[in-house]
Amino acid sequence: MTTFPRSHWGYKGLFYTRMVWIVLHLFLLGFEYKVHDWNWYVLLLSCLIVGAVPQLVWLKAARPWVYPVTELLMSGVFLIYCSYLIDDYFSYLAIPAMCAAANIHTARLRIPLWIWFSVIPAIAMTVVLPLSSFHIGIIEGFFFFTLGCGMRKMMDIEWKMQQLLNENERQRKVLEQHTKQVEMITLLEERNRLSRELHDTVGHTLTSIIMGLDAVSYLITEAPDEAIQNINHLRMVSRNGLEEVRKQIHHIAPSREVESLSVQLKRLAGEFAVNTATNIEFEAMGPEVSVPLPITMTLVRCLQESLTNAKRHGRAEHIHISFAVETDRLTLAIHDNGCGMDKVKYGFGLSVMQERIEAYQGELQVKSNKNSGTIVLCHLPLNTRKVG
Structure with missing residues (x-):
């Protein structure tokens, strides 16, 4: 079962379409009913009530089945009553049927309401027309209820796609954070590797130089020529050690x-x-x-x-x-x-x-x-x- 927020674009579109539909029928009743007697005022008031109450139920009802059932009862009774007063079939059930179908969340409720929205126009016609006659309006409940079911299906698909996109975006952000963590771990591992290599390289080089200098300190007075050779050798070792340190430092990105x-x-x-x-x-x-x-x-x-x-x-x-x-x-x-x-x-x-x-x-x-x-x-x- 998919439950949309009341701010969903499909709900808003149907809600305002139904509102325009009610206003349009108020004007049509004003021209269709020729005699402006008390029945005319009752009819207009009934149209206003039947239009307003389901709209309020749509906005305020906590349970999703309340509005479709309210729409069926009030719009169905109004269709029969209105057709009886004007002595002609008054097409009214189309948009209410479509809105009701679009608000039904379960197939258990959809099937009986579909049947009743299809039967009510036939009942209204038997009141004002002979049983042998046919009027295209007899299928308006069935047709527009079907259209509402299709719109509900489209909103279902669109909503699920939007949810999937939101979930993908959330997963992308999680993956991006994970990637940053992996990069930090990689950098730390690289630093640890570098510290070990520098420790070995620098430690080995400095140890060799210190030991060589200790030896030179004894040779500088006893064997100056050999001391000079050792100093030159230590100079070469120092340069090689410095070059090795530079290489290791260059490994850091x-x-x-x-x-x-x-x-x-x-x-x-x-x-x-x-x-x-x-x-x-x-x-x-x-x-x-x-x-x-x-x-x-x-x-x-x-x-x-x-x-x-x-x-x-x-x-x-x-x-x-x-x-x-x-x-x-x-x-x-x-x-x-x-x-x-x-x-x-x-x-x-x-x-x-x-x-x-x-x-x-x-x-x-x-x-x-x-x-x-x-x-x-x-x-x-x-x-x-x-x-x-």
Whole structure:
């Protein structure tokens, strides 16, 4: 059983249609009844009462069956009474029958009311017309009650669809909150992983330097040349440790609340260019978009791995990066002028990159030729919202 609020558009439309119907019949009775005697005043007053009482019951009744039954009794009796006074069939039952049918919530009540709304016009006609005659109005109760049932069905479907849309919107909000929680958990896990790796890296490096400096403090007076060699070695260890710390820090996805994805990628490329003395060009195409944190981390790490491979293995001096926001996907392309390779081999770095991209239904393409550089293409589906 579907119960609509009284503010439902279907209820409002039928309510005001019935009101106009009553006013129209008041005017028709004024012209149809020729003699303005006391019967005429009684008839107009009856029409007004029969029109107003069901309207009030419609608004105030707590039980859904009260209005349809009230409509049947009052409108049915008025139809017979009015037809008798004017000595002709007076079509009145159409809109009341339709409104009653649209307000019936159960099939148990619908069937007997349907029968009675269909029988009443026939009773009214037997009062004013011979039994052998036929008037089209005899089917108005049956026809308009059927029409009201159809309208009730349409309102049922529309209401259920609206409820489903509301539930979908509620589920979307819950899912969005869940996604934010997952992103926060992912970020916390990444921070924990980073803290462990920094602890191991920094701790190991600093321990080696401290122990080396302790040894140098004894050698600086006894064997200056050996002390200088140890200092040079410790300098190299310090630089390697600093570079390792920088790599670990670069693993953190920049805050998306501060920078857009294209700005994050451009900044990462600029830092790499400064640290490695590499000529890097960055090009961004398309609108700024709000991208989920996992997607942002995937693209940031793909760019980092591609830049590292271009410099370390390809010995590239020039790298061109393009980031495109297309209708249905994001595309990150990294093209270097390094030494390239005859056959692309998916080592640990490329394999991890491919797994990350495919986890989000994306695609990784690596194209390379000997002495012709390498092109890395990262495609990810775009299911985001535009910023602003």
